[in-house]
Amino acid sequence: MARPVRVVLDSSVLLDPSARLSGAGVAGEEEVVLRPGAEVLLRRLRFSNLGVAICHPEGLPTNESGFLEKTAKLYSFGYMPLTSPSGSNLLNELMLELSRTNSCFYVTSGVHEGLLSELHNHNWAVIAMGNEDVIKNSGVIHISMLQELLITLATSIKKEIGSSSTLVVGYRGAFPIYPSKNDLIFVPLSFELPLASQLQEVDLVLHKITDEIINIDPNSSIRFPKGISFSLGMSEIIRFVEEHCDFCVIDPFKSIYPLLDRIQIQEILVRLEGLISEGRPKLRAPCSLKVENFCGSEIQKLLAEAKLSFPLIVKPQVACGVADAHNMALIFKIEEFSNLSVPLPAILQEYIDHGSKIFKFYAIGDKIFHAIKNSMPNASHLKSSSGGKPLTFNSLKTLPVATKEQLLQNRVQDSKLLDINLVEEAAKLLKELLGLTIFGFDVVVQESSGDHVIVDLNYLPSFKEVPDNEAMPAFWDAIKQSYESMKRMTQT
Numbered sequence: 271m272a273r274p275v276r277v278v279l280d281s282s283v284l285l286d287p288s289a290r291l292s293g294a295g296v297a298g299e300e301e302v303v304l305r306p307g308a309e310v311l312l313r314r315l316r317f318s319n320l321g322v323a324i325c326h327p328e329g330l331p332t333n334e335s336g337f338l339e340k341t342a343k344l345y346s347f348g349y350m351p352l353t354s355p356s357g358s359n360l361l362n363e364l365m366l367e368l369s370r371t372n373s374c375f376y377v378t379s380g381v382h383e384g385l386l387s388e389l390h391n392h393n394w395a396v397i398a399m400g401n402e403d404v405i406k407n408s409g410v411i412h413i414s415m416l417q418e419l420l421i422t423l424a425t426s427i428k429k430e431i432g433s434s435s436t437l438v439v440g441y442r443g444a445f446p447i448y449p450s451k452n453d454l455i456f457v458p459l460s461f462e463l464p465l466a467s468q469l470q471e472v473d474l475v476l477h478k479i480t481d482e483i484i485n486i487d488p489n490s491s492i493r494f495p496k497g498i499s500f501s502l503g504m505s506e507i508i509r510f511v512e513e514h515c516d517f518c519v520i521d522p523f524k525s526i527y528p529l530l531d532r533i534q535i536q537e538i539l540v541r542l543e544g545l546i547s548e549g550r551p552k553l554r555a556p557c558s559l560k561v562e563n564f565c566g567s568e569i570q571k572l573l574a575e576a577k578l579s580f581p582l583i584v585k586p587q588v589a590c591g592v593a594d595a596h597n598m599a600l601i602f603k604i605e606e607f608s609n610l611s612v613p614l615p616a617i618l619q620e621y622i623d624h625g626s627k628i629f630k631f632y633a634i635g636d637k638i639f640h641a642i643k644n645s646m647p648n649a650s651h652l653k654s655s656s657g658g659k660p661l662t663f664n665s666l667k668t669l670p671v672a673t674k675e676q677l678l679q680n681r682v683q684d685s686k687l688l689d690i691n692l693v694e695e696a697a698k699l700l701k702e703l704l705g706l707t708i709f710g711f712d713v714v715v716q717e718s719s720g721d722h723v724i725v726d727l728n729y730l731p732s733f734k735e736v737p738d739n740e741a742m743p744a745f746w747d748a749i750k751q752s753y754e755s756m757k758r759m760t761q762t
């Protein structure tokens with residue numbers, strides 16, 4: 271296991287020098303502000319698993335040292351006023367002590383020659399921002415702007431650990447930077463810096479491309495990613511990956527695109543229906559039908575052909591990534607399709623009475639977890655409240671879930687309801703079909719038949735209901751296993 275890492279941030283990288291020059295703020299009291307980008311950096315360092323402290327040279331004006339002390343407290347960092355250089359001992363006792371048992375990084379934008387050599391003598395790595403001309407040959411790691419610090423730290427830590435099994439994972443989201451139990455160092459990719467230079471520094475990138483979608487042309491789903499516009503940064507990552515076919519992406523974009531389309535999800539789920547065996551519940555997808563419009567007469571015919579009957583749940587074909595992907599409706603009769611606000615093209619699904627209980631499954635690598643959540647009640651409970659109009663809702667914000675009274679009417683205990691082995695088998699088959707590292711799917715059990723119906727499939731959900739002490743090790747192992755299997759594939 272690598273040594274603990276300590277990062278000491280000198281006040282010169284945190285405080286905005288221009289505020290002092292402008293003399294802004296109360297007369298006689300210069301305003302003290304953080305440099306642009308410093309707040310994001312401090313927030314990320316707070317959850318980085320690194321030991322961070324803020325230091326400043328002695329003799330700093332009290333309003334500045336007071337501001338730094340408060341900032342250190344706010345982010346639960348250490349606070350170390352440096353004693354003034356006396357004799358050869360430019361480092362305070364704590365810094366000397368730290369360097370004996372930790373990998374230490376000192377981050378500064380001032381270059382005090384004496385302090386630099388003292389730091390080097392005590393095996394501190396120095397990262398200096400700006401001052402290009404002075405730093406060139408002084409064994410100092412140079413960065414031009416604060417946004418480069420985290421990726422520089424990550425690659426320096428990896429070098430310090432010196433093990434080929436340590437991987438630097440570039441990502442979009444919020445993960446600890448410092449190595450997890452299995453040597454993963456997570457570093458946030460900054461969309462304020464050129465992506466290509468960052469991606470050359472990391473071993474793989476973890477992304478949730480469905481969170482980087484700007485717009486989707488709803489009539490383009492069968493040809494995804496055509497018709498999808500992504501954020502600029504994500505577009506740079508996609509371009510880099512196209513130009514570096516050996517670069518490891520978790521997960522490959524083409525494996526994720528089907529999960530943007532509820533029709534393609536349906537086609538995948540239907541392939542699970544082979545998991546039927548004697549004496550076990552049937553596992554299936556809901557009977558479904560794609561529609562391009564809500565013309566009642568056409569739908570009437572299509573429903574008869576598809577043997578679909580009311581009530582029906584209506585969902586946009588586009589499954590995620592855009593705000594209205596979750597605008598749905600519960601329809602009880604054909605007249606309710608007129609002026610329906612669900613985005614088109616749409617999918618009509620049989621509504622499954624499932625006692626308002628949903629089993630949310632999470633496949634994280636080869637581990638399967640699940641949580642039980644309150645869900646939509648049986649249709650009869652909802653019909654009365656719809657008053658002849660379609661019941662429209664947003665599944666993420668205004669899902670009509672069961673009331674306490676309705677929940678009390680649930681007859682069967684969860685344990686008798688769900689055939690967990692059947693669903694776990696389905697999860698393993700799904701993983702093979704999808705080729706994804708982490709995905710979630712939702713199962714409801716039809717009260718009348720006991721059928722296990724998979725109603726939703728999501729890429730990289732938050733699995734917030736799974737306890738961290740189970741989910742995080744599974745997450746780290748999943749990343750490592752996916753990386754290793756992708757590397758094996760590119761080497762064959």
Ligand SMILES: O=P(O)(O)O[C@H]1[C@H](O)[C@@H](OP(=O)(O)O)[C@H](OP(=O)(O)O)[C@@H](OP(=O)(O)O)[C@H]1O
Nearest residue numbers: 480589590591630710712726728731732733734
């Ligand atoms: O489809 P997209 O837009 O990706 O949104 C998903 C789905 O809504 C997931 O499932 P559902 O909507 O069925 O709940 C939800 O998972 P959980 O609900 O299991 O957390 C995800 O987690 P969050 O990242 O927490 O929203 C959320 O990101």
Ligand SMILES: Nc1ncnc2c1ncn2[C@@H]1O[C@H](COP(=O)(O)OP(=O)(O)O)[C@@H](O)[C@H]1O
Nearest residue numbers: 556583596619620621622628645646665725726
């Ligand atoms: N066919 C169905 N029958 C009964 N309830 C359903 C069905 N499909 C979805 N639901 C309910 O609606 C919720 C949202 O549907 P879902 O397909 O998961 O949308 P999203 O992808 O926006 O999460 C589900 O969590 C479940 O409670």
Ligand SMILES: [Mg+2]
Nearest residue numbers: 665712726727
């Ligand atoms: Mg869902």
Ligand SMILES: [Mg+2]
Nearest residue numbers: 589726727728
């Ligand atoms: Mg979904």
